[in-house]
Every structure is written in C-alpha cells, then in structure tokens.
Amino acid sequence: MNRVPQYLLAIYIAEHRRSPPVPPGRMAEMLDRSPAAATEMCQRLADDGLVAYEPYEGVTLTEAGRERAEQLHETYVTVSWFFRGVLDLDDHETEAMELAGLVSPMVAERLAATLPSDPEAAE
Numbered sequence: 093m094n095r096v097p098q099y100l101l102a103i104y105i106a107e108h109r110r111s112p113p114v115p116p117g118r119m120a121e122m123l124d125r126s127p128a129a130a131t132e133m134c135q136r137l138a139d140d141g142l143v144a145y146e147p148y149e150g151v152t153l154t155e156a157g158r159e160r161a162e163q164l165h166e167t168y169v170t171v172s173w174f175f176r177g178v179l180d181l182d183d184h185e186t187e188a189m190e191l192a193g194l195v196s197p198m199v200a201e202r203l204a205a206t207l208p209s210d211p212e213a214a215e
Contacts, residue, residue, distance in 0.1 A: 097164050097193020098123055099133050100142060103153055104161035113150030123189075167200040168192035174203045 102122045106114040120130035138145035142157035153161055172188035175181040195203075 094193070095123075095125075095133065096137065096140075096142075098189055099130075099137060100153070100157060100161040101164045101168055101189060101192055103143065103151055104158070104165055107153060112152035113144075113146060114152070115150040118150070163197070164192050167195050167197070170200045170204045170207075171195055173207055177207055 099119060102119050103114050106118055106122065116130035116134050117127050119125070119133075120127045123130070125133075134143065134145045134151050137143040137151065137157065141154060142160065143151040143153055145151050168188050171191055172184050175184035175187050181187055
C-alpha cells in the first residue's frame with residue numbers, strides 16, 4: 093500500500109503543532125511505524141520533491157508537498173468528522189488518516205454534504 097499520503101498528512105499536521113523540520117521519529121510515532129521506515133520515507137519524499145530532508149534533523153514540506161498535503165488535510169477533516177459524527181467511531185482520527193489518500197475529492201464533498209453544519213452538533 094502506498095503510504096505517501098499518510099506521511100504527507102502527518103508532516104502537515106506536525107508542522108502546524110511545532111516549527112519544522114519534523115523529525116522522522118515524530119512521524120513514526122504519529123503513524124505507528126518504525127523510525128527506520130519513517131527515515132526511508134523521508135528520503136523517498138525528498139526524491140519526489142515533496143519535502144526538503146536534512147539527515148538527523150527532519151523534513152519540511154516543499155511548495156508541491158504543501159499543496160498536496162493541504163488537499164489531503166481537507167479530505168482527512170471531512171472523513172474524520174464523518175467517522176465521528178455519523179459512524180460514532182472512537183478512533184476516527186486514525187481511521188481518517190488511513191483513508192484520506194484513498195478518498196476522491198468528489199466523495200469527500202459528498203460526505204461533507206451529509207454532515208451537520210456544525211461538526212460538534214453531531215455529538
């Protein structure tokens with residue numbers, strides 16, 4: 093399975109919680125992966141031009157990576173709200189992280205249309 097969307101989303105979220113670079117270990121924790129797997133993905137994302145990678149420091153999203161991550165984040169939020177508000181899943185964030193890269197913008201838009209205007213009202 094292609095894990096690129098999950099890593100981009102994790103980096104995007106982590107960059108909003110603290111200033112970049114995001115250490116591979118932080119990504120490994122967020123995604124329940126090994127530090128070695130996270131480091132390998134950092135190198136792959138750098139090769140694809142989606143992040144700037146500094147060994148022993150971490151990654152920072154490039155412009156291309158940020159654009160893709162922002163789109164993923166929108167889908168992630170919609171799917172997470174749907175899982176929480178409609179399906180009442182306890183682990184809605186983890187499930188949404190897994191699926192965000194697989195849901196098309198059209199499907200995300202249709203899911204969003206099923207949600208109440210205020211996501212908190214779904215509780």
